[in-house]
Amino acid sequence: MLAKLIKHEWKETWRIPALIFGAILLLTTAYMIYFSLCPPLTDRGALHVGNLFLFIAFCFAISAGDLLCILYFGIRFYKNLSTDEGYLMHTLPVSPDRLLLSKTAVATVWTYVYSLLLYAIILPVTFFSVPRIQQTDLSFLEEFGEMMAAILGGSPLSALAFLLPYTLAGSIYSIVQLYAAASLGQFFGRHKVFGSIVCYLGLHTLFGCVTSLFMLPSMTKLILDTSQLSSLSSFTVYFTGMFRQVLFAQFLSNLAVIAACLFLCHYILKKNLNLD
Amino acid sequence: MNETRTDSLVSIRGLTKRYGKITALDNVNLELPPGRIIGLLGPNGSGKTTLIKLMNGLLVPGRGTILIDGNIPGIATKSCVSYLPERFYASDSMRVEDLFSYFEDFYADFDKSKALGLLEKLQISLKSPLKSLSKGTREKAALVLVMSRRAKLYILDEPIAGVDPAARDVILRTIIQEYDESSTILLSTHLISDIETILDDVIFIRDGKTLLSSSVEDIRSAQGRSVDAYFREVFAC
Numbered sequence: 001m002l003a004k005l006i007k008h009e010w011k012e013t014w015r016i017p018a019l020i021f022g023a024i025l026l027l028t029t030a031y032m033i034y035f036s037l038c039p040p041l042t043d044r045g046a047l048h049v050g051n052l053f054l055f056i057a058f059c060f061a062i063s064a065g066d067l068l069c070i071l072y073f074g075i076r077f078y079k080n081l082s083t084d085e086g087y088l089m090h091t092l093p094v095s096p097d098r099l100l101l102s103k104t105a106v107a108t109v110w111t112y113v114y115s116l117l118l119y120a121i122i123l124p125v126t127f128f129s130v131p132r133i134q135q136t137d138l139s140f141l142e143e144f145g146e147m148m149a150a151i152l153g154g155s156p157l158s159a160l161a162f163l164l165p166y167t168l169a170g171s172i173y174s175i176v177q178l179y180a181a182a183s184l185g186q187f188f189g190r191h192k193v194f195g196s197i198v199c200y201l202g203l204h205t206l207f208g209c210v211t212s213l214f215m216l217p218s219m220t221k222l223i224l225d226t227s228q229l230s231s232l233s234s235f236t237v238y239f240t241g242m243f244r245q246v247l248f249a250q251f252l253s254n255l256a257v258i259a260a261c262l263f264l265c266h267y268i269l270k271k272n273l274n275l276d
Numbered sequence: 277m278n279e280t281r282t283d284s285l286v287s288i289r290g291l292t293k294r295y296g297k298i299t300a301l302d303n304v305n306l307e308l309p310p311g312r313i314i315g316l317l318g319p320n321g322s323g324k325t326t327l328i329k330l331m332n333g334l335l336v337p338g339r340g341t342i343l344i345d346g347n348i349p350g351i352a353t354k355s356c357v358s359y360l361p362e363r364f365y366a367s368d369s370m371r372v373e374d375l376f377s378y379f380e381d382f383y384a385d386f387d388k389s390k391a392l393g394l395l396e397k398l399q400i401s402l403k404s405p406l407k408s409l410s411k412g413t414r415e416k417a418a419l420v421l422v423m424s425r426r427a428k429l430y431i432l433d434e435p436i437a438g439v440d441p442a443a444r445d446v447i448l449r450t451i452i453q454e455y456d457e458s459s460t461i462l463l464s465t466h467l468i469s470d471i472e473t474i475l476d477d478v479i480f481i482r483d484g485k486t487l488l489s490s491s492v493e494d495i496r497s498a499q500g501r502s503v504d505a506y507f508r509e510v511f512a513c
Contacts, residue, residue, distance in 0.1 A: 087365035
C-alpha cells in the first residue's frame with residue numbers, strides 16, 4: 001500500500017516542483033549566457049554594479065525556488081489531509097503512518113534533489129560571475145576547496161559522504177517541520193490555516209533553540225579557545241576541525257527534530273483526527 | 277433496531293461527541309442489521325454528519341464505542357465500508373480516471389468493469405477533468421465509484437442534496453440497482469419524500485440524540501401516514 005500511496009502522491013505533485021526546476025535551469029542558462037557574453041572588466045578598482053545586482057537577484061531567485069518547493073509540499077500536506085481532500089485520503093484502508101511516510105518520501109525526494117541542484121549551480125556560477133563583477137584573483141579557489149574538504153571530511157569522497165546525508169537531513173527537516181505545524185493547526189477550530197502559521201513560527205523558534213543547544217558546546221569552544229590563533233596554519237586546522245563538529249551537531253539535532261515532528265504528526269493523525 | 281443484536285453489522289454504544297461546549301452527539305446507541313436500507317433523517321445540524329464521520333474514522337469520539345463488523349473504525353472497517361461524503365473530495369487537478377485509480381488501487385472489493393459500465397451509461401468520460409463537470413455529474417461520478425465496491429456497508433451522506441430532480445432520480449436508481457442485498461446502506465438526508473420509497477428503516481436524530489429507530493412499515497402502520505409526514509410533525513418548529 002505504501003508503494004501505491006507514493007505512486008499517487010508523485011503523480012499528483014510532480015508538476016509544480018518540475019516547473020520550478022525547469023525555471024531555475026532556464027534562469028541559470030540565461031545567466032551563464034549573459035555573463036559569458038558581457039565584456040571583462042579592465043579597471044582593477046571598478047565594480048560593475050549592474051552585474052552585482054544581477055548576481056544578487058539570481059541568488060534570491062534560486063533561494064525562492066527552494067522555498068517555494070518546500071512551501072508547496074507543506075500546503076499540499078495541509079490540503080490533502082486536513083481539508084475536503086482528507087475525506088478521500090483518510091478513508092483509504094491504510095494506516096496514518098503510511099500516509100505520512102508517502103508524503104514525506106515524495107516531498108523529500110524533490111527538495112533533496114533541489115538542494116543538490118543548488119550545490120551544482122551556485123558554486124560554479126559564483127566563481128564564473130565574480131570576475132565580471134570585480135577584477136579578482138581566483139587563485140584562492142584552490143585553498144578554499146581544500147578548506148571545504150577539510151571541514152567536510154578531508155577527501156572529496158569523505159566530504160561527499162558527509163554532505164549527502166547532511167543535506168538529506170536538512171531537506172527532511174524543512175518538510176516535516178511544516179507537516180508538524182499543519183498537524184498542530186488542527187487544534188485551532190475554524191482558524192486552522194492561521195493556527196498552522198502560528199505553530200510553524202513557534203516550532204521554527206523552538207527547533208532553532210534545540211539546534212543551538214546541540215551546537216553550543218562546539219561553538220563555545222571555538223570562540224573561547226584563542227590559543228589556536230598563534231599561527232594561521234594551526235588555526236586553519238583547528239577551525240576546520242571545530243566547524244566539522246558544529247556541522248555534525250547540527251546534523252544530529254536535525255535528526256532529533258525530524259523524529260519529534262514525525263511522531264507528533266503520526267500521533268495527531270491517529271489519535272486526534274477531527275476533519276471539518 | 278435499538279435492541280442489542282448479535283448479528284448487527286454496526287453496533288454503536290454510548291457515543292458522545294462534543295465540539296468545545298457544543299454537544300454534537302449525546303449518548304447515541306444504535307444497532308444496524310445487515311441487508312437493510314436505512315435512512316438517517318434529521319434537520320440540518322442534528323448530528324447526522326458527525327455520526328457518519330465518526331463511523332468512518334474521520335473524527336475521534338469523546339466517549340462511547342463504534343463497532344463495524346466487529347472492528348473499531350480503522351483499516352479493517354475502511355476495507356468494508358464504502359463512503360460517499362457530503363463534500364466532494366477530489367482535488368481540482370484530478371480527472372475522473374485519477375479518482376478511479378484510487379478505488380482500483382486501494383479497495384480490493386472494487387469492481388472495475390461495473391464502474392466502467394456505469395460511467396459509460398451515465399456518459400461520464402474517464403478523461404474529464406473533475407473541475408469541468410457540473411455538481412450533479414461529479415456527484416454521479418463519485419456515487420458510481422462508491423457503489424461499484426462490493427462493500428458490507430455503504431454510507432451515503434446527503435447523496436441527493438444540491439442536485440436537480442433529474443440527477444436525483446439517476447442517483448437513487450443507481451443506488452437501488454447497484455447495491456448488493458446482503459449489504460446495508462445508511463443514507464442521510466433531509467429530503468425524505470425523495471427517498472422514502474427505497475427505505476426499509478429510519479432513524480430520526482435531533483440535537484445529537486436518536487428520537488426514533490424503526491422500520492418504515494411500523495411507522496406507516498402505527499402512525500397511519502408516510503415517513504415524510506411523520507417527520508414533519510416530529511420536527512415541526
